Amino acid sequence: MKQLKRSFLVIGLGRFGESITKTLSSLGHEVMAIDKDEGKVNKVADLVTQAVQADGTDEGVLRELGVSNLDEAIVAIGDDIQASILTTLILKDMGFNRIVVKAKNDYHSKVLEKIGADMIVHPEKDMGVRVAHSILSGNIIDFIELSPDYSLFEVSASEKMNGRSLKELNLRAKYGCTVMAIKPKDEGKINISPNASDVVKTGDVLVLVGTNRDLNKLEQELL
């Protein structure tokens, strides 16, 4: 299925903002990239629809650039918390459909939540949690924290799970985890909302939702 072309404003082109910019552009979306540092702007200039050297906290300049014609914004200003908050406030006033902001710490995150950022990310912290889980268990492929308590995770079925149906594995009763999908190892097709009678083979990928506590238990006993 071809994805609809979407339009993004990225402010702050450090490692995080640059990586988002490059990925969105390479997937064919329209991206306007802004940084106050000219060198950072030049690095992405050839890849994006428009790259501009500007200060994200300068509302007049943002309006002149017509940024409000874009649908979604990503504020990836790193250390300057004040600039990040002010930029988010300005963009919020401009009526973006969605504003995603990189937070540096919990205090920053709380303020962003209060002023209406739609999605707040903590790249280092989130990546740390993911890497720790995959170090502890080679079977955890990916891990997304949905809330402080709940997560979505992808695990590779272990030998212990091989040849057993979902009913036999009884993951919901034993670990409080719901299996959302199974990606069989040998087939390209993904099985969405699998049945109790579906059998798991070693190496199949299971997509699960559950609490972080449940995941730890499942990790220790089954993976």
Ligand code: ADP
């Ligand atoms: P990372 O950890 O993602 O590398 P950095 O803190 O290194 O984050 O990068 C943040 C980027 O945001 C830098 O390129 C910096 O020039 C840019 N930046 C900081 N303040 C502003 C601002 N007010 N307007 C535009 N860009 C800014």
